[in-house]
Amino acid sequence: MEKKDLKKIYHNSPAGPIIFTVLLFLMPVFISSNYIFTIFIMIGFYALVCNGMTMLTGFAGQISLGQATFYGIGAYSSAIVTGTYGLSPWIGMIAGMILGALIALIVGIPTFRLKGHYLALATLGFGIIVYTSFKEMKDLTGGSNGFFGIPTINLFGFEFNNDLRYFYLVWVFVMIGLIFSRNIIHSRIGRALRSIEGSEVASDAVGVNIMNYKLQAFMLSAMFASLSGSLLAHYVTFINPELFGAMTSIYFLLMVIIGGSSSIWGSIVGAATYVLLGEILKQLVPMFLPSAGGEFEIMFFGILLVVTLIYMPNGLYPQFEKLFSKFKKKKEKVQPPLQVGGDRVASGGENQ
Amino acid sequence: MLKVNNLHTYHGFLHVLKGIDLEVLEGELVAIVGSNGSGKSTLLGTLAGVYLPKEGSIIYKDEEITNDGVQMIVPKGICLVPERRQIFSSITVKDNLLLGAYHRYQKDKKTINKDYEDVVEMFPRLKQMLDRPGGLLSGGEQQMLAIGRGLMAKPKVLMLDEPSLGLAPLIVKDIMMILRKLCDEMGTTIILVEQNLKAALKVADRGCVLAHGKIVVSGTSQELLHNPKVQEAYFGKSSKKTEVPFNTGKKEVRGKKLI
Secondary structure, eight states: OOOOHHHOHSSSSSSSHHHHHHHHHHHHHOOHHHHHHHHHHHHHHHHHHHHHHIIIIIIIIISSSSSHHHHHHHHHIIHHHHHHTOHHHHHHHHHHHHHHHHHHHHHHHHTSSSOSHHHHHHHHHHHHHHHHHHHHHHHHOOGGGOOOOOOOOEEEEEEEOHHHHHHHHHHHHHHHHHHHHHHTTTTTHHHHHHHHHOOOHHHHHHOOOOOHHHHHHHHHHHHHHHHHHOOOOHHHHOOOOOSSSSHHHHHHHHHHHHHTTSSSSSHHHHHHHHHHHHHHHHHHHHHHHHOOOTTTHHHHHHHHHHHHHHHHHHOHHHHHHHHHHHHHHHHHHHHHOOOOTTTTOOOOOOTT | OOOEEEEEEEETTTEEEEEEEEEEETTTTEEEEEEEEHHHHHHHHHHSSSSOHHHHEEEETTHHHHHHHHHHHHHTTEEEOOOTOOOOOOOHHHHHHHHTGGGTTTTTHHHHHHHHHHHHHOOOOHTTTEEETTSSSSSHHHHHHHHHHHTOOOOEEEEOOOOOTTTOHHHHHHHHHHHHHHHHHOEEEEEEEOOOOHHHHHHEEEEEETTTEEEEEEEHHHHHOOOOHHHHHHHHSSSOOOOSSSOSSSOOOHHHHHH
């Protein structure tokens, strides 16, 4: 096997991501609708959270049902640091990320001692505790009435005070997050994480410290969620506990599964699908069912999840990838390099 | 090289290993055979540090490793190829192999590439499939991958847990030949746990039979192949007394045929 070929296998062509990034950052040249910017900003928030969750779920094989908690911890940390104490938003952001990681460590240590999906249960319970705390610690968080007067972010005097500027700020963070995750995945740590998801027995046998890696992945996902929460707080300038309930956590997981947890790009696809379909539903449903409440969203996404799991168990992103490969194949008439981790292999039978 | 004294291991309240004494010399291929539930896999797991024993000691190269966890034992040169291969099915063959060298990534980063190429040369079938996810390989190829992954750890002692499981006889023969070759040409000490008594003892230098958590018979492979006690350990009674379990009308002795 020639070394060149090996390199080709492991480092997919960067054409797709580069085209996407250029188009995204050039978008405001052609579109100047604040509504579109808002949608993209929301996709960015969710994509950041999902990016961390993909590392945790898709690579370390752990499920968290409390990611909105860390999202909330980031938001409230930023709100309190900037709103109550008048410090810089960047300090709030870093404080939120450190706090998120510490809490993930405290929740993770006892949980990862157990085998199986106990993290899902622990984070679900923990999420409810934190949600109640957000509501009841009225002096600190403003309780159910919410926290008002969070300042906008500024960098060396440059104020991120409109949708266009915030669009760039959020997506720069998303892209940095993606590059960071991509580098981790293609390193020894990424291989170790994938090995845990593949077979804990075997990764133990090759000397991978399973508990450490699970903890690190969980802490990393908490930091991503916290960062996203901080950005949200400075964008909407008003937060309340309802934004960080158990339902939000479930939606995050849904985005990761729909987008595809085997690739970090799935986080953007999942977040975009959730936000765009949500917006379309908000327009369409009242036209056909004038009496329908907000619950239709839960029903719709529930059905979408089931359909995705039946027909595209690896999520939407691998489908995009297949399309892109076909297009490339036609163009180059060469077999495209195989996407590592694109398609999961069915388990069971002799091949396990 | 590896000395085990009075080893007792429990799974919860279940007393699985009831005082194992074993010595493995450098460059030897030792087969541990026994029926289901005799404690073979637990013995390998304990030697590899996956399970911690309650009593007894494991001495490796004059150093006690009894209570070292698996993360400490692998870098010392003891590597386990677990039962049912346990391939990382969603990652490629190359990544599966590189994961074998996980613990020495920082130390000998430079030699890993060379070792990787050596292992690939050793298993020509894998060479064609380096970019394929591990789960898409056939059973035999997966077993070769599992052995290759074990070799990437550069072990002094390689332990294999039932490598013949679910494989066709010809593939089993290939795998056994590979193990013999590893032992002869690279000087790797191999501990082989097997149900397939004949296949294992054919290539092994020595063997021991495990029953109910104890070593009941041990000796050279040739001795064991002809020892009636071995059959006794497998079937619970001497082959001479073995009767057809049900009246099927056939007079052949089932136990004899199976071995």
